[in-house]
Amino acid sequence: VPPDEPAFQLTVSFPDDATAFVTLAGQLDRTTAIELSAQLQPVLARQPQLVIYDIAQVSYIDDAAARTLIYSADRSPGGQRPVLRRPPPIVLRLLEVTGLDTQCVIEP
Amino acid sequence: VITSQPPSGAEGLRHAALFYRTPDELLSTVLEFVQAGVAAGEPVLVTSTGPGLQLLQPRLADQGELVTWAGLTGIVNPRRITAVMRSFAAGHLGRPIRYVQERVWPARPDQLREAIRHEALVNLALAGSPAAVLCAYDMRADAGVLTSAQRTHPTLVQDGRWRPSAAYAADVLIPEECDEPMTSPPVTAVMLDYRDDQAAVRRFAAEHARAAGLAPDRVRDLVLGVGELAGNTLMHTSGPGTLTMWTAGGEVLCQIQDSGKISDPLAGTLRPDPAAAGGGRGLWIVNQLCDLAEFRTGPAGTTIRLHIRLKPDEP
DSSP: OOTTSOSEEEEEEEEETTEEEEEEEEEESTTTHHHHHHHHHHHHHTOOSEEEEEEEEEEEEOHHHHHHHHHHHHTSTTOOOOEEESOOHHHHHHHHHHTGGGSSEEEO | OOBSSOOOSTTSOEEEEEEESSHHHHHHHHHHHHHHHHHTTOOEEEEESSSGGGGGHHHHGGGOTTEEEEEOTTOOOGGGHHHHHHHHHHHTTTSOEEEEEEOOOOSSHHHHHHHHHHHHHHHHHTTTSSEEEEEEEETTSOHHHHHHHHHHOSEEEETTEEEEOTTOOTTOSSOGGGGOOOOOOOTTOEEEEESSOHHHHHHHHHHHHHHTTOOHHHHHHHHHHHHHHHHHHHHHOSSOEEEEEEEETTEEEEEEEESOOOOOTTTTTSOOOTTOOOSOHHHHHHHHHSSEEEEEEETTEEEEEEEEESSTTOO
């Protein structure tokens, strides 16, 4: 990642009142953890019942960032387990070895 | 107390080393141990990383559903086996269980040290659990292996006799031979100092692993492992870390060094609850992804050396 470029990008849309659709790209690690939480905060503040993450363009994720995605959404009242859509192999592998794959819905 | 009866773990952990000379001796002692468990209604898990206990598998088929067979062939990293034992115990919570294991005793000093460490950590990982653990040792093994076994097992069984091991050192958590200094990386090793530049350290690891000929799925594993360890440097220390990489003996070696400390000898060996917060997860991830992990920790800091085989099917 060149120094001036953000390590990750997050875009969000709300297809309906109950759903947040979050598209992520780039690398999610300890250096981006605070920024990731900050950008997710207003999304989760709307208390969507379902959060769908499209992570096809995420090229790296660490355990802490994966937990941020999965558990911050899980805390929304009456919420469902978050959906992780189109995870690349490196993300799937992390979810598998941590057991986090049992805590979310993975859609290929 | 010398007895001809295999012990039950009903009163707390019984950890025994079986020294055998012949396959018949191995089979008869293990079968007796398994049958005593079945008779007492105790679930039994039999694991083997090698051929010795494979002979037993047909004989176990008619022991009923209390007996589970788990071939761990291919698992080289002993730091993964503790979790197999703990999850079997957790699956039968409150009931005494039995566990039989035989390992292929590696000739390589680093693999051997970690195998012995695993034996010692059983005493800690299953402390207070109602478990009887029987570890089989071929007496043709290296004399050092048998000496270590006597120091890490409170009970020995030989010639059908179960007796306390006089050499067992209850106050020594890890035998000192496990923490002998590692060999130095070769002068041809490549190095990178890092702290905030986490993406750079992962990219460096990936590039050198690919150049060494590592398959793409194992490069991913290495990147995930290095990423977690480099993240630990950032989160748990105030200084830089150093990544060192080289190739030797058909493996890619990847070493992370920083000023952190690992205080729990079981760190990374027990499966973390996915729903629970807390530390030690990075070390668990590392142990799942590499073929051998060596940790050295002390006042000067921590060195973690990961081994990934270039050809996964060769032991």
